[in-house]
Amino acid sequence: MPEITQQQYPNRAIPSGACGRADLLRALAMAENEDRENALASVLGFVPIPGSEGNIIINAKPATISISGVPATVTVSDPSQAKPKFRPYYLVRVDTEITNEAWQEKQPENGELGTLTSDDQKNWRQSHISPEVLPIVPWPRLWPRLRAAVAQTRAASLDVPRLAEQISRGLIVRQLPRNVRLSWPSPLPVVLDFSDRLTPYWDDWHWLRRQLQARFNQQICFYRLHGVPQRDLQPLVNGRPEPNFVSWPQLGLGDTLLLVSDLGMVDPAHPWPATCWQDKLTVYRRQGVRVIVLAPASVRQLQPALVNAAEVVRLSPDSDLRPVRRMPPMCVSPVESKHELSPAGQTLLAMMSVATRVEPALLRALRHCLPEHSRDVGLEGEVWCCPQLDTAATACALTQWAVQKWREKFSDLPDTLQQRTLDCLRDWHAGLPQAIHHEETILWRHLARVSIVVQEENNVKRARNFFNRLKNSLTQKTAFSQQGSQALLTQFADRHVQWVAPSLGNAEHYVSQLSVAVVQAEPERAYEGLPVGVDPMAWLKSLSGITTQRMNLLQGPDLSLTIENASQAPNTGHTRLATIDLDREALLWAWGQEDELPVYQPWHLVESDKINAPALPGLLGIDAKQHPSANLYLHTGRHRLKFETFNPPTWAEAWGQDAYGFYVDLSLQNIIQRFRWIEPGAFWMGSPETEAERKDDEALHQVTLSAGFWLADTACTQAFWQVVMGDNPAHFKKNSNNPVERVNWDEVQEFVQRLNQSIENLTARLPTEAEWEYACRAGTVTPFSFGGNITSEQVNYNGNYPYADGKKDTSRKKTVVVKSLPANPWGLHEMHGNVWEWCQDRYGEYPKSKVSDPQGPPSSGRRVVRGGSWHNVGWNVRSAVRSWNEPGIRGYEPGGRSGDLGFRLALGQTELRQDGKGKP
Numbered sequence: 001m002p003e004i005t006q007q008q009y010p011n012r013a014i015p016s017g018a019c020g021r022a023d024l025l026r027a028l029a030m031a032e033n034e035d036r037e038n039a040l041a042s043v044l045g046f047v048p049i050p051g052s053e054g055n056i057i058i059n060a061k062p063a064t065i066s067i068s069g070v071p072a073t074v075t076v077s078d079p080s081q082a083k084p085k086f087r088p089y090y091l092v093r094v095d096t097e098i099t100n101e102a103w104q105e106k107q108p109e110n111g112e113l114g115t116l117t118s119d120d121q122k123n124w125r126q127s128h129i130s131p132e133v134l135p136i137v138p139w140p141r142l143w144p145r146l147r148a149a150v151a152q153t154r155a156a157s158l159d160v161p162r163l164a165e166q167i168s169r170g171l172i173v174r175q176l177p178r179n180v181r182l183s184w185p186s187p188l189p190v191v192l193d194f195s196d197r198l199t200p201y202w203d204d205w206h207w208l209r210r211q212l213q214a215r216f217n218q219q220i221c222f223y224r225l226h227g228v229p230q231r232d233l234q235p236l237v238n239g240r241p242e243p244n245f246v247s248w249p250q251l252g253l254g255d256t257l258l259l260v261s262d263l264g265m266v267d268p269a270h271p272w273p274a275t276c277w278q279d280k281l282t283v284y285r286r287q288g289v290r291v292i293v294l295a296p297a298s299v300r301q302l303q304p305a306l307v308n309a310a311e312v313v314r315l316s317p318d319s320d321l322r323p324v325r326r327m328p329p330m331c332v333s334p335v336e337s338k339h340e341l342s343p344a345g346q347t348l349l350a351m352m353s354v355a356t357r358v359e360p361a362l363l364r365a366l367r368h369c370l371p372e373h374s375r376d377v378g379l380e381g382e383v384w385c386c387p388q389l390d391t392a393a394t395a396c397a398l399t400q401w402a403v404q405k406w407r408e409k410f411s412d413l414p415d416t417l418q419q420r421t422l423d424c425l426r427d428w429h430a431g432l433p434q435a436i437h438h439e440e441t442i443l444w445r446h447l448a449r450v451s452i453v454v455q456e457e458n459n460v461k462r463a464r465n466f467f468n469r470l471k472n473s474l475t476q477k478t479a480f481s482q483q484g485s486q487a488l489l490t491q492f493a494d495r496h497v498q499w500v501a502p503s504l505g506n507a508e509h510y511v512s513q514l515s516v517a518v519v520q521a522e523p524e525r526a527y528e529g530l531p532v533g534v535d536p537m538a539w540l541k542s543l544s545g546i547t548t549q550r551m552n553l554l555q556g557p558d559l560s561l562t563i564e565n566a567s568q569a570p571n572t573g574h575t576r577l578a579t580i581d582l583d584r585e586a587l588l589w590a591w592g593q594e595d596e597l598p599v600y601q602p603w604h605l606v607e608s609d610k611i612n613a614p615a616l617p618g619l620l621g622i623d624a625k626q627h628p629s630a631n632l633y634l635h636t637g638r639h640r641l642k643f644e645t646f647n648p649p650t651w652a653e654a655w656g657q658d659a660y661g662f663y664v665d666l667s668l669q670n671i672i673q674r675f676r677w678i679e680p681g682a683f684w685m686g687s688p689e690t691e692a693e694r695k696d697d698e699a700l701h702q703v704t705l706s707a708g709f710w711l712a713d714t715a716c717t718q719a720f721w722q723v724v725m726g727d728n729p730a731h732f733k734k735n736s737n738n739p740v741e742r743v744n745w746d747e748v749q750e751f752v753q754r755l756n757q758s759i760e761n762l763t764a765r766l767p768t769e770a771e772w773e774y775a776c777r778a779g780t781v782t783p784f785s786f787g788g789n790i791t792s793e794q795v796n797y798n799g800n801y802p803y804a805d806g807k808k809d810t811s812r813k814k815t816v817v818v819k820s821l822p823a824n825p826w827g828l829h830e831m832h833g834n835v836w837e838w839c840q841d842r843y844g845e846y847p848k849s850k851v852s853d854p855q856g857p858p859s860s861g862r863r864v865v866r867g868g869s870w871h872n873v874g875w876n877v878r879s880a881v882r883s884w885n886e887p888g889i890r891g892y893e894p895g896g897r898s899g900d901l902g903f904r905l906a907l908g909q910t911e912l913r914q915d916g917k918g919k920p
Contacts, residue, residue: 193261266381298378660827742899803874
């Protein structure tokens with residue numbers, strides 16, 4: 001292509017960098033003649049294909065483009081370098097997730113339970129008194145050690161006994177001995193560390209303040225610290241922090257400071273607080289200030305740099321409450337400083353996984369349940385600082401993303417720990433709203449061992465009934481007497497489903513029903529996706545049922561997906577991807593790789609005054625960052641539909657989408673055969689007993705085709721047969737675009753073998769009988785894909801003998817050119833009449849029950865032919881009509897003049913996926 005320069009077009013801007021549609025139009029405008037237009041089309045990857053106006057073409061070889069209004073042919077020198085603009089989806093597989101019988105089973109309504117009442121808002125046990133919170137160390141044990149550590153020594157009265165002993169021994173008395181007395185520093189500043197990581201110990205700090213203040217009153221000053229020691233302090237007056245902040249007390253040589261803090265040691269994953277404390281202690285040591293630290297830490301949490309910078313007393317039941325001896329320095333690498341839970345800490349998290357919330361008092365009670373580590377107070381801080389917890393000032397809980405792992409560990413705990421966990425929850429949560437108790441009870445019941453849950457079945461039943469009443473309240477909307485109560489109940493119900501669904505799954509039917517009630521109460525919550533653990537089938541089954549509607553899944557020009565009633569003609573530019581039957585007001589969708597479990601989100605089909613039905617994401621393949629080659633899944637409850645992005649094989653001459661769906665063209669010596677993608681699905685094969693002029697071998701039965709396939713949109717033409725086989729056995733040879741006839745089944749097999757050998761990676765075959773009828777019906781259930789009857793304008797048959805008392809019509813007495821008659825709803829021509837078409841199956845009786853992907857009987861000397869031909873009467877060209885022939889028969893030849901047996905090709909089900917190397 002000649003280069004376009006700014007000198008040639010001084011008044012026009014040359015597009016550079018990323019180009020939009022306006023840039024492409026500007027570039028086209030620069031082309032002053034047809035040659036330039038064609039050259040530009042070649043660069044963009046387009047060439048015109050006559051007769052494909054209105055199609056959406058997606059190819060790197062020939063495509064449809066009209067620049068000057070005159071079709072032209074442009075050759076791409078290196079097709080592998082041309083890149084398609086987008087990759088649309090097409091349906092490749094349908095999996096049945098649940099039978100129709102199971103889907104139609106009624107779920108328990110539980111309407112007799114009623115809605116929530118005022119009694120449901122009360123505490124679980126009104127008269128229950130929670131146990132007293134025990135301090136870390138009892139005061140009688142702590143006080144002597146604390147006094148010995150903090151008090152200062154001073155000389156008192158003369159020590160007469162010692163003086164008499166020296167004189168009696170004849171020693172020279174150079175200094176009179178005196179008694180030593182302990183005195184409490186006055187005033188003694190006490191700094192209480194109320195940092196977030198120490199939340200489990202806040203009550204102990206208040207308890208310690210009260211004990212000290214009761215003994216020394218004015219001799220002691222309390223300060224509150226929240227954060228690193230470089231921050232100012234808040235004075236505490238009668239336990240209340242003053243609004244003003246003050247600097248740290250001015251202390252000098254010989255003064256004493258009492259710190260109640262862990263010095264940042266309980267959270268090694270965040271070393272910054274420990275570093276700040278080390279700097280602070282270093283300053284005090286240089287000033288000669290004596291610093292005593294009460295640290296709620298385990299032995300494994302002690303850090304030499306901090307222990308050696310002050311007099312650290314480990315505040316724990318398993319400590320002797322004496323200052324820790326000097327420790328040798330230790331180098332800690334960044335990797336070693338990561339937060340790694342001890343085995344006892346992991347057990348605590350497993351026990352906490354059952355709780356809706358864990359208060360510091362409950363955490364301490366759970367620690368006391370550990371047989372070997374009940375005296376290790378450092379466990380509380382270790383667990384509280386775990387990054388898998390959501391913490392607040394009054395309680396904590398495991399995060400949603402981590403809780404399931406710890407629930408699995410809870411199931412492995414000994415029976416005694418599982419039972420003691422429930423006992424602790426009952427003791428400390430009896431005064432909370434009973435919703436919390438019910439939630440914890442039902443979780444514990446499904447996580448604990450069967451041997452110990454029997455005695456809790458009554459409480460479990462009460463819990464289940466509570467949540468069923470909650471569901472009824474959201475559904476009936478009659479229990480909301482106060483403004484805002486519906487929003488609160490909806491919020492609680494949503495949180496409950498999110499919290500318990502990963503563990504309960506299908507074990508509790510109310511979970512999916514409650515999730516549906518939440519969406520019905522607040523439709524905007526549908527955008528948040530389906531809760532993890534909620535079974536998609538159960539969720540959809542819990543939705544309100546609607547009259548079954550046949551819907552078309554359509555893809556727009558921008559690749560967005562919409563659903564419309566199948567009775568409506570698609571808008572211009574929209575392509576049908578699938579036809580599905582829906583009996584619920586929503587379905588689910590998800591992205592997913594082959595080895596991933598799809599995470600479904602609801603797609604609501606019904607618009608309401610609160611929320612508009614969302615369209616599935618548009619531009620499904622243009623931006624690789626938004627959609628990195630993932631499969632698209634749709635879930636209707638009964639079926640899961642899998643869509644893949646189309647990747648054409650090397651032999652494809654052209655491919656694209658039009659009003660009928662997705663297609664690909666196969667070219668051999670300039671003879672084009674178009675194939676239509678037939679998506680998988682289920683249909684009723686055969687004919688109902690009420691269908692006029694039916695035959696006994698058309699027993700109606702349900703068939704599921706789980707994988708899609710490609711089917712030629714016409715019968716094989718004489719021209720296509722001749723380029724493969726080198727001859728033309730047909731009788732009606734006036735036009736080479738007429739279907740080839742007078743070919744037997746064995747000759748067709750030879751044709752298929754030669755075709756596959758001549759085109760690399762091609763896996764052509766004959767369709768099965770089920771595939772043929774499924775494609776012929778094209779989603780219809782009437783005798784013909786055109787409706788209840790036909791005319792000669794639609795079908796080439798013997799119009800002298802119409803179907804079901806219809807009007808007499810034309811009888812052409814010969815075959816017609818392919819595509820000269822209207823296509824069925826899926827873009828397939830002459831499926832009725834013209835020529836009988838061979839199928840792959842052997843002929844036999846239909847099965848009496850539902851079948852999937854039938855291949856016909858294993859043995860029979862007869863092969864199936866379908867569709868009827870030009871000389872057949874009306875009933876003999878119906879969708880359900882069956883016939884057979886010996887493999888060596890070429891067809892009906894009255895007087896030896898003509899034949900009526902032809903065929904149409906199918907391609908292997910994986911033929912056009914990914915690398916184009918799939919096998920049928």
